[in-house]
Amino acid sequence: MAKKAELSVEDRLRSLYDLQLIDSRVDEIRNIRGELPLEVRDLEDEVEGLNTRLEKLNGGLTVVDEEIKSKKNLIEEAKTLIKKYAEQQKNVRNNREFNSITKEIEFQELEIELAEKHIKEFKVQTEQKKEIISETKDRLKDRQAHLKHKKSELNAILAETEKEETALVKKSEEYQESLDERLVNAYHRIRANVKNGLAVVAIERGASGGSFFTIPPQVQVEIASRKKVITDEHSGRILVDAQLAEEQKEKMQKLFAKLS
Numbered sequence: 001m002a003k004k005a006e007l008s009v010e011d012r013l014r015s016l017y018d019l020q021l022i023d024s025r026v027d028e029i030r031n032i033r034g035e036l037p038l039e040v041r042d043l044e045d046e047v048e049g050l051n052t053r054l055e056k057l058n059g060g061l062t063v064v065d066e067e068i069k070s071k072k073n074l075i076e077e078a079k080t081l082i083k084k085y086a087e088q089q090k091n092v093r094n095n096r097e098f099n100s101i102t103k104e105i106e107f108q109e110l111e112i113e114l115a116e117k118h119i120k121e122f123k124v125q126t127e128q129k130k131e132i133i134s135e136t137k138d139r140l141k142d143r144q145a146h147l148k149h150k151k152s153e154l155n156a157i158l159a160e161t162e163k164e165e166t167a168l169v170k171k172s173e174e175y176q177e178s179l180d181e182r183l184v185n186a187y188h189r190i191r192a193n194v195k196n197g198l199a200v201v202a203i204e205r206g207a208s209g210g211s212f213f214t215i216p217p218q219v220q221v222e223i224a225s226r227k228k229v230i231t232d233e234h235s236g237r238i239l240v241d242a243q244l245a246e247e248q249k250e251k252m253q254k255l256f257a258k259l260s
Contacts, residue, residue: 010226012179014248016187017240019175020200021252026168027197029161036154043147050140057136061129068122071115078108078115167259183229190236200238202245208232215239 007015085105092098176184190199201209203220213234215223223230224241231238 007178009228010244012183013226013229013238013240014244015175015179016183016200016229016238017202017245017248018252019172019179019187020191020198021248022168022172022175023191023197025252025256026165026172029165029168032161033154033157036150036157040147040150040154043143043150047140047143047147050136050143054133054136054140057129057133061126061133064122064125064129068119068126071119071122074115075112078111082108164256164259168256171255171259187238190231190238194235194237198237200240201232202240202242204242208235208237208239211235211237 082105085101085108089098089101089105092101179187187199191197195210198210201211203209203215203223206220207214211232211234213232215232219230220241222228223239224243226241226244229238
């Protein structure tokens with residue numbers, strides 16, 4: 001494996017600040033996407049759930065319709081039997097036969113009454129199910145439209161930023177490869193523990209970037225000399241002087257313009 005070229009402290013500071021600018025740009029791109037991928041996934045799950053619910057509701061409606069048909073058939077059969085028994089009553093030979101047929105007629109009349117009651121109940125269920133189906137369809141239509149909009153929004157952002165993000169991630173890896181592993185590990189550790197992922201910051205108005213803690217004048221002179229890597233005792237961030245930061249920002253802005 002080829003040995004890494006030994007960088008001066010100043011070169012390491014410049015590379016570290018470049019790495020920070022690259023990673024911050026990647027963070028910015030990912031923040032633009034924000035919660036969109038998660039929103040799209042949640043909407044897809046909701047649409048799938050609503051479709052499943054509709055299938056079950058329609059299935060339930062079919063079952064109720066079949067029950068109504070069954071009860072209507074039972075009523076027709078009972079009416080046929082009543083007509084048949086009524087004819088038989090005309091030819092009975094004694095009261096016992098007459099009473100027996102009368103009971104059969106009464107039983108079929110009760111069957112008709114019960115079936116009609118069930119049909120009314122099933123019709124109420126049908127109306128309720130139809131109302132829920134209608135509401136579910138409206139909800140599904142709304143969620144599908146919202147999903148289409150969010151997908152379009154996400155795809156537009158991806159189309160605009162995916163190429164740049166991929167190129168920037170590759171550049172970040174290249175810069176990390178050029179730096180000492182211990183320094184890169186320290187950079188990632190600081191970046192994970194500070195606000196906005198800023199592990200390397202410039203001195204601004206005598207304080208470390210993003211901090212209200214003043215850097216002593218002697219330490220500012222040491223930072224400006226670029227002879228060693230110095231960290232802020234309050235935030236732990238790696239510090240660079242404003243001039244170096246400005247020079248690297250200008251350099252990286254040209255790179256970002258090419259990649260975007």
